[in-house]
Amino acid sequence: MKEIKLKYKSSQCTVEIPDKNLHGILNSQDLPEVKNAEEEVKSAMQNPIDSETLSTLARGKHNIVILVSDITRPSPSYILLPPIIEELVKSGASYDNITVVFGLGYHRKQTAEEMEKLVGHSIFNKIKCINHDIDDCINIGTTSRGTPVDIFRPVAEADFIIATGNMEFHYKAGYSGGNKALLPGVCSKRTIETNHVMMIKPGAMPGKCEGNPMREDIDEAGTLAGVDFIVNAVLNSHKKIVKVVAGNPIKAHREGTKYIDKMYKIKLKKKADIVVASCGGYPKDINLYQSQKGLENASYAVKDGGSIILLAECRDGLGEKLFKEWMMKAKNPQEPVEWIQKKFMLGAHKAAVICTVLERIKVYLVSSMSDEIVKNIFMHPVRSPQEGLDMALKEYGENSSVLVIPYANSVLPCVEN
Known part of the structure; x- marks a missing residue:
């Protein structure tokens, strides 16, 4: 019998698995932190991938925009930006020629204090820093998949665009970054x-770029908009920089994905009957909306008709308003998948994503939510991972296979061909 500790809310719980059933524990393989993060950024820019150096490319440009992540992302912008701006100044740019734009997507605007925290005091006082405005965008074309590319006006009007960020798995676009x-x-x-x-089309999944319609559409939009250069940081599970890639927006990005794969893509010979997965405890399991990532990743390790025992406290319940509304009003897991195809709504989209998993896998949920709510969203409430595992073992038989994923939000199981 193997006793395994798993993070749940702000503490831990345990599950005991018979040796004959335990087929593996899937953990990330962290790469070591670089010795000098600033030197790593400089080295990446001096050795760009499929690109001339930044100082060469930016020569003669007078309206330079640097795209920076907002506070919901762990991108170390305060480390990336000083060497980037140093290179731009070397190319002949002045501080007045440079604007930092916080990419908000659909998120709220950043406060001045948050901006300063993200980019660092020195940069904040030298360079103009502005929030993306979702309502001030101009169209610069349409992708081959029919996406109208409407870009924030100051970015569309720039004559040089640098994209920064961190890289990790994205549950449908393959990877973040680029x-x-x-x-x-x-x-x-x-x-x-x-x-x-x-994201509901075939090929849209974590850890996949080529053949992923969502990522390919994103890259085509970037080409249309004229993104000139990227600087992306690869972080380990402790959010420390292990590699920086720079250069061509697509080629450099793909190089960075190799380091993500080394750490977080875990190869399997075959899928299991049962997976016990923890999202990693608080705050990763603060609500079901955030816990979706762990469920999605774990689903790639489970056979059709199998079970996931998911540890997600959900102290804030379901989370996002539209997501909650869709999950609670659906009569079956098929409905949100149908609704999202008729009318896409941000927030509600994760209801469709979760329901695609629930269509093929039984989910036992260890949470603080009421049994009534858990049952209403097509999951099975259990008080502990042990209770869920015992029920699943009884259902699938004494020889059923079990995998454990202690940090399911980060690890991506990948079944070998």
């Missing part, structure tokens, strides 16, 4: 929604 700083970062509501509809 041209995602542009779309959804600094686009209009209709652009974001048109692109996000693609």
Whole structure:
């Protein structure tokens, strides 16, 4: 018998699994933090991927925009920006020629204090910093998949665009980073929604770029908008920089994905009957809307008709307003999937994503939500992972296979061909 500790809310709980049933514990393989983060950024820019150096490309440009992540993302902008601006000044740009734009997508605007925290005191006092305005966008074209590319006016009017950010798995666009700083970062509501509809199409999944309609549409939008150069940080599970990639918005991004895969993509020979998955405790399991990522990742390790025992406290309940509304009014898991195809709504989209998992997998949920609510959203309430596991083992038989994912929000199981 193997006793395994798992994070749940602000503490831990345990589950005991018979040795004959336990087929593996899937953990990330962190790469070490770089010794000098600033030197790593400089080195990446001096050795750009499929691109000339930033100082060469930016020579003669007079309206330079740097796209920066908002406070909901762990991007170390305060580390990335000083070497970038140093290179721009080397190319002949003045501080007055440079604008930092916070890519908000559909999020709220950043306060001045938040902006300063994100970029650092020195940059904030030297460079103009502004929020993306979702209502002040101009159209610069349409992608081959029919997405109208409406870009925040100051970005559309720039003569040089640099995209920054961090890289991690994205539950439908493959990975964050690269041209995602542009779309959804600094686009209009209709652009974001048109692109996000693609998340329910085949190929839209974490850890996949080529053949992923959502990511390919994002990259095409970035090309249309003229993103010139990217600087992306790859972070380990402790949010420390392990690699910085710079250069061509697509080629450099793809190089960065290799480091994400090394740490977080775990190969499996076959899927399991049962997966016990923790989102990683508070705040990652603060509500079901946030816990969706762990459920999505865990679903790639489970056979059709199998079960996930998901540990997600959900102290704030379901979370996002529209997501809650759709989950509670649906009569079956098929309805949100049908609704999102008729009318895409941000927030509600995660109801459709969760329900695509529930259509093929039984989910036992360990949470603080009432049994009534859990049952209403097509899951099975249990008081502990042990209770859920015992029920699943009884259902699938004494020889059923079990996998454990202690940090399901970060780890992506990948079944070998």
